[in-house]
Amino acid sequence: MLLIPYLLGILLLVFIPAALSFTIAFFKYDALSPPVWAGELNFILTYTDELFNLSMQNSLSLVILPVPLRVLGAFLLARLMQRKGRLISWLRASIYIPSIIPSVAYALAWLWILNPLFGPLNLILRAIGLAAPNWFSDPLSAKLALILMSLWQIGEGFLVSLAALQDTPPELEDAARIDGAASWHIFWRITLPLLAPILLLLSFRDAILALQESFTAILLTTNGGPYYATFTLPLFVYEQSFDLLSFGTASAALWAIYALTGLIILVLYVIAAQWNIGTTDDTFII
Amino acid sequence: MTRSSSNSKLRLGLRLLVAGLFLLPIIWMVTAALRPPGSPLSSSIRLLPTRITLQNFSRVWQLVPLGRYLLNSLLVVGIAVPLTLVTSSWAGFSISQLPLSSQRRWIILSLAVLMVPGVALWSTRFLIFKILGWYNTIWALIAPAWMGTSPFYVLMFYRAFRRIPREMYESARLDGAGVLQTWRRIALPIARPTTIGVALLSFIFYWGDFISPLLYLRSEKYYTLPVGLQLLQQMGYSDWPLLMAAAVIATAVPLVLFLLVQPFFARVDGN
Numbered sequence: 001m002l003l004i005p006y007l008l009g010i011l012l013l014v015f016i017p018a019a020l021s022f023t024i025a026f027f028k029y030d031a032l033s034p035p036v037w038a039g040e041l042n043f044i045l046t047y048t049d050e051l052f053n054l055s056m057q058n059s060l061s062l063v064i065l066p067v068p069l070r071v072l073g074a075f076l077l078a079r080l081m082q083r084k085g086r087l088i089s090w091l092r093a094s095i096y097i098p099s100i101i102p103s104v105a106y107a108l109a110w111l112w113i114l115n116p117l118f119g120p121l122n123l124i125l126r127a128i129g130l131a132a133p134n135w136f137s138d139p140l141s142a143k144l145a146l147i148l149m150s151l152w153q154i155g156e157g158f159l160v161s162l163a164a165l166q167d168t169p170p171e172l173e174d175a176a177r178i179d180g181a182a183s184w185h186i187f188w189r190i191t192l193p194l195l196a197p198i199l200l201l202l203s204f205r206d207a208i209l210a211l212q213e214s215f216t217a218i219l220l221t222t223n224g225g226p227y228y229a230t231f232t233l234p235l236f237v238y239e240q241s242f243d244l245l246s247f248g249t250a251s252a253a254l255w256a257i258y259a260l261t262g263l264i265i266l267v268l269y270v271i272a273a274q275w276n277i278g279t280t281d282d283t284f285i286i
Numbered sequence: 287m288t289r290s291s292s293n294s295k296l297r298l299g300l301r302l303l304v305a306g307l308f309l310l311p312i313i314w315m316v317t318a319a320l321r322p323p324g325s326p327l328s329s330s331i332r333l334l335p336t337r338i339t340l341q342n343f344s345r346v347w348q349l350v351p352l353g354r355y356l357l358n359s360l361l362v363v364g365i366a367v368p369l370t371l372v373t374s375s376w377a378g379f380s381i382s383q384l385p386l387s388s389q390r391r392w393i394i395l396s397l398a399v400l401m402v403p404g405v406a407l408w409s410t411r412f413l414i415f416k417i418l419g420w421y422n423t424i425w426a427l428i429a430p431a432w433m434g435t436s437p438f439y440v441l442m443f444y445r446a447f448r449r450i451p452r453e454m455y456e457s458a459r460l461d462g463a464g465v466l467q468t469w470r471r472i473a474l475p476i477a478r479p480t481t482i483g484v485a486l487l488s489f490i491f492y493w494g495d496f497i498s499p500l501l502y503l504r505s506e507k508y509y510t511l512p513v514g515l516q517l518l519q520q521m522g523y524s525d526w527p528l529l530m531a532a533a534v535i536a537t538a539v540p541l542v543l544f545l546l547v548q549p550f551f552a553r554v555d556g557n
Contacts, residue, residue, distance in 0.1 A: 002465065003392075006377035006440060009433025014399050017410035024410070031413060080301060093548045094305040097312060100540045102494030104512040105533035108519060109315040112526050120314050152311055205400070212404040216496045220516065234405045241409035242501065254406045265401050 022258075025251035038248055046252040054228055055236040056256065062218075062232060063210045066147045070210075071203045074157030075195070079187070082165050092162070099155025103213065107220035110149050111136070136222050139229035146230060149217055150210065157202055164198045165191075200271055204264050211257075233257060312537065319343070319530035342531035349521065352532065354507070355514035362424060362510060363492045366431040370488040371481060374434030378443025379469050383455070393444070396437035408501055415502055426502035427495065427510065435491060439484045446477035479551070486547055490540050511536050 025042050027035035046052050081092045101109070113121050114135040122132040133141040168191065176186045215234040218224060224231035233253065240250035320338045323345060346352055381392045411429075415421040420429060434440045450473060458468045474481060496512040503509065509517075518532050 001380070002376035002469070003380040005373040005432055006434055009373065009430075010395075010399050010437070012414065013411065013429060013433055014402055014407065017407045017414060018402060020410040020413065021406055031416070077304060080297070080304065088301065089548070089551075091301050091305040093545070095308045097541065097544070098308055100490055100544050101312065101533075101537045102496070102512055102515075102540070104494070104496050104515040105315075105536040106311070108515060108529050108533045109311050111519075112318055112530060113311065113314050115526070118526070152308060208401060208403050212497075215405070220519065237405055237408060241412070247409050247413075250409050254409075257403055257406050261401060261403055261406075265398075268401075 018258075021251045021254045023251075024247050025255055027248050029247045030245040031247060032245070042248040042252040043255070046249045047256075049249075051228065051231065052236055052253060055231050055233050058228075058230060059211060059232045062143055062146055062230060063214050064207055066150050067203050067207045067210060069147075070151060070154050071157050071199055071206055073151065074154040074202075075161040075199055077154075078158050078161035078165055079191070082162070092158075095158055096155040098152040103216040104220060106149070106153070107217045110145070110217075111221055114145050137226055139226050142222050142226060142230050146214065146217060146221070149221075150214065153213075157206060160198070160202055161195075164195050168194055197271060197274075201268060204268050208261060208264065312541075315530050315533055315537070318526055319534045321527040323525070323527050342527045343535070346518070346528055346532050346535070349528070350514055350518055352511070352514050352535070355509050355511045356535075358424070358508060359493060359511040362427045362495075363489055365424075366428045366435070366492045367485055367488050369428065369431035370435045370439065371485055373432060374436075374439040374484060375443045375474065375477070375481065376469070377434055377440045378445075379447050379473050381440070381444050382447035383465075393441065396440055399437045404497075408497070412501055421502055422504045422508070424508055427492070427498045427508075429498075431488075431492075435488050439488065442480050442484055443477065446480035447473050450476050482547055482550065486544065489543060493540050494536075 024035070026038060026040075028038040028041075029035040077095055081088055081095070098106070113119050116122055116132065116134045116137070119135075122135075125132045133144070135145045136142045172190055172194070173186055176190055177183075181189075211232075212234060214232065215238070218230050218232060218235060219238075222230045224235045233256075237250050237253055237257075240246050240253065317334055319342055320334070320340070321342075322337050322339045323341055381389055384392065412421070415426045415429070420426045430436070454472055455468055458472050463471065494512060495510070496516070499508070499510050499513045503513070515529075515532050515536055518529060
């Protein structure tokens with residue numbers, strides 16, 4: 001009985017919108033006049049749209065590419081901060097802090113940090129004699145800047161990795177140490193493979209989340225530019241539905257997102273079945 | 287022995303370095319906010335400006351109705367966070383009381399919902415909010431709280447409630463406690479760390495949510511703090527001290543909350 005709000009909620013806010021977005025793809029719809037049947041026209045329009053294909057490529061290079069970097073970084077940091085103690089709990093907190101900053105404030109802060117003339121980062125780069133890029137106004141360095149921004153917000157992956165590390169039996173590493181194995185060796189050969197499945201699951205979740213979370217950062221810093229270098233799928237969907245009121249083509253683009261997600265879930269399922277993840281109590285973190 | 291002690295010093299140094307690196311964005315944000323307004327931006331590297339001022343923090347309230355945006359943000363968080371706690375812990379609790387096979391079904395359902403990309407729901411949620419009359423009201427921002435905000439929170443509660451021994455539930459039932467009473471008197475008090483965790487996470491989510499007001503609000507009177515920041519950016523692109531002051535204000539609330547709760551988590555973690 002207490003499940004009713006949850007069930008109604010996911011029905012109304014997830015399942016119905018998802019089903020709607022599947023069907024609207026076959027209609028011409030602008031939210032003002034009644035929908036008109038359009039057959040496969042929206043799919044043809046969208047998938048031949050140069051901007052759509054560009055946004056697909058950008059999504060892959062900007063969002064999916066940094067994911068392994070983020071997850072591995074989060075994991076290595078968790079490993080570094082694995083001890084107990086008062087000081088270290090505060091050091092851990094400081095790794096989580098960038099993830100607390102509201103996304104708009106975070107984007108503004110990076111606009112300042114990466115300001116080409118007066119931003120603190122370029123001042124430092126110039127002082128040590130390195131080239132100071134134009135960051136958001138140059139296609140290549142704008143991409144780099146967005147990836148850099150995303151690397152500071154890894155709080156969730158960090159916490160999940162910490163929890164996973166705490167759940168691994170210390171006896172395994174101890175045994176290897178007694179056998180005389182070097183600590184780096186132990187790390188690469190024992191700890192990492194042991195946690196590899198969790199890191200994989202984390203990567204997929206991160207990829208799906210990052211697609212959405214990068215939207216605010218991009219909208220405020222580059223707005224998709226320069227020359228559409230940072231124009232990603234969420235920006236395409238946003239533009240189609242809320243600027244052009246073309247819900248049909250937006251939905252056709254969503255089909256691509258669903259297909260991508262479906263693929264990810266399939267891979268997830270295979271991995272989960274392979275390693276028995278999600279079948280024991282403690283791995284529901286993800 | 288000397289080798290291992292120098293090794294541990296190295297590790298400590300590395301830890302401090304990493305922590306400092308992660309604090310840099312917020313440090314740079316604060317130091318920029320303390321610069322005197324209108325003063326020429328210096329091109330020398332120094333952490334603190336030569337003259338420190340709090341002027342930007344008072345100036346920013348006069349330029350945009352930040353006070354109203356702040357109140358709206360507090361209103362959204364004030365409704366959405368308690369609602370999230372109730373709905374997600376109810377769901378987690380009920381799932382933990384079901385027979386094992388149904389538990390699995392609900393968990394798979396929750397994981398499936400978790401995997402739906404938010405982008406895919408933007409335009410059709412917009413249509414649904416229009417039908418429900420939630421479009422351009424504060425309820426459009428609060429809506430996810432009805433489903434516990436995220437299945438992730440439901441699963442967190444489920445995990446916590448499952449660890450409570452069955453006998454405790456049984457004895458409560460024998461004492462004549464109903465489902466609701468068992469949830470309130472037994473399950474919730476034991477799962478306090480989870481409750482605090484979910485409260486903090488959902489607070490951060492609603493406080494920083496920029497996408498919902500962007501998509502589902504039109505009237506300025508409902509705008510929340512993140513929208514206010516964006517408006518400020520569009521007004522004066524190069525007034526960095528002012529922009530950073532606004533960013534600091536928006537960050538301060540969740541940050542203080544996090545720092546207050548943090549020692550509590552450190553304690554739980556130590557046990």
